[in-house]
Amino acid sequence: MKFKNFICDIIKMLFPNTCLGCEEIIPEGEFFCDYCFEMLERCNLEKMCLKCGQEKKNCQCDTRVFSFDGIVAPFYNVGCAQNAMYTMKFGKRKSIADLFAKQMALAVKYTFYDIKFDGICYVPLSIKSLRKRGFNQSREIAAIISKILDIPLIENQLMCCGKKKPQHKVNLDERFKNIKGVYVNCMDIKGKILLVDDIKTTGATLDECSKKLLSGGADAVYCTVGLITKRSVKSLKKG
Ligand SMILES: [Zn+2]
Numbered sequence: 001m002k003f004k005n006f007i008c009d010i011i012k013m014l015f016p017n018t019c020l021g022c023e024e025i026i027p028e029g030e031f032f033c034d035y036c037f038e039m040l041e042r043c044n045l046e047k048m049c050l051k052c053g054q055e056k057k058n059c060q061c062d063t064r065v066f067s068f069d070g071i072v073a074p075f076y077n078v079g080c081a082q083n084a085m086y087t088m089k090f091g092k093r094k095s096i097a098d099l100f101a102k103q104m105a106l107a108v109k110y111t112f113y114d115i116k117f118d119g120i121c122y123v124p125l126s127i128k129s130l131r132k133r134g135f136n137q138s139r140e141i142a143a144i145i146s147k148i149l150d151i152p153l154i155e156n157q158l159m160c161c162g163k164k165k166p167q168h169k170v171n172l173d174e175r176f177k178n179i180k181g182v183y184v185n186c187m188d189i190k191g192k193i194l195l196v197d198d199i200k201t202t203g204a205t206l207d208e209c210s211k212k213l214l215s216g217g218a219d220a221v222y223c224t225v226g227l228i229t230k231r232s233v234k235s236l237k238k239g
């Protein structure tokens with residue numbers, strides 16, 4: 001046992017925990033140094049449209065009716081928060097789910113305080129992406145939120161049958177078309193559902209998944225994501 005601890009100490013010395021923003025060495029179990037944590041661009045929930053999740057000045061609701069009833073995110077998809085999400089997804093650091101889950105749970109509690117959720121679902125990955133990454137970041141986040149908010153996690157409610165093209169490679173305008181028919185609802189479901197994903201850009205993925213949950217019997221779907229795009233997604237051609 002002592003030898004194992006010794007090896008652990010050596011590994012920690014060789015590979016210390018570093019800030020996801022500036023790479024400064026920080027204590028084990030933390031994600032950011034104090035400075036980068038302060039600099040995280042948090043969504044000002046008073047300024048957001050709670051239906052589409054965008055800042056009110058960039059509200060999408062006049063051009064699009066989403067099938068979910070509301071959405072909330074703790075951070076904008078910029079800077080250190082973006083870095084943390086990308087490190088989790090592409091650097092395969094599952095533990096970062098904890099950072100997002102805690103902040104998302106707080107945002108849900110604050111914003112949807114009058115809603116009693118019956119279950120938590122998450123946006124699934126395709127089998128190919130899941131094999132490549134080893135875990136589904138949205139599922140990891142959802143599992144922690146489920147514990148924090150004491151709402152049951154519903155596993156494998158939705159299935160992803162593979163995308164025609166990855167969403168980020170498709171023009172923003174075409175994302176709603178590209179995602180059609182990609183998700184399948186696997187079981188009957190009822191009540192109010194909290195749907196978890198990592199990032200919202202246009203909302204096409206969440207919209208499609210919400211539709212499937214509603215057609216499977218859910219009474220209402222509300223969403224939460226770790227990051228939400230800050231720019232307007234109305235000027236869609238920019239890509
Ligand atoms: Zn830092």
Ligand SMILES: [Zn+2]
Nearest residue numbers: 049052059061
């Ligand atoms: Zn809106």
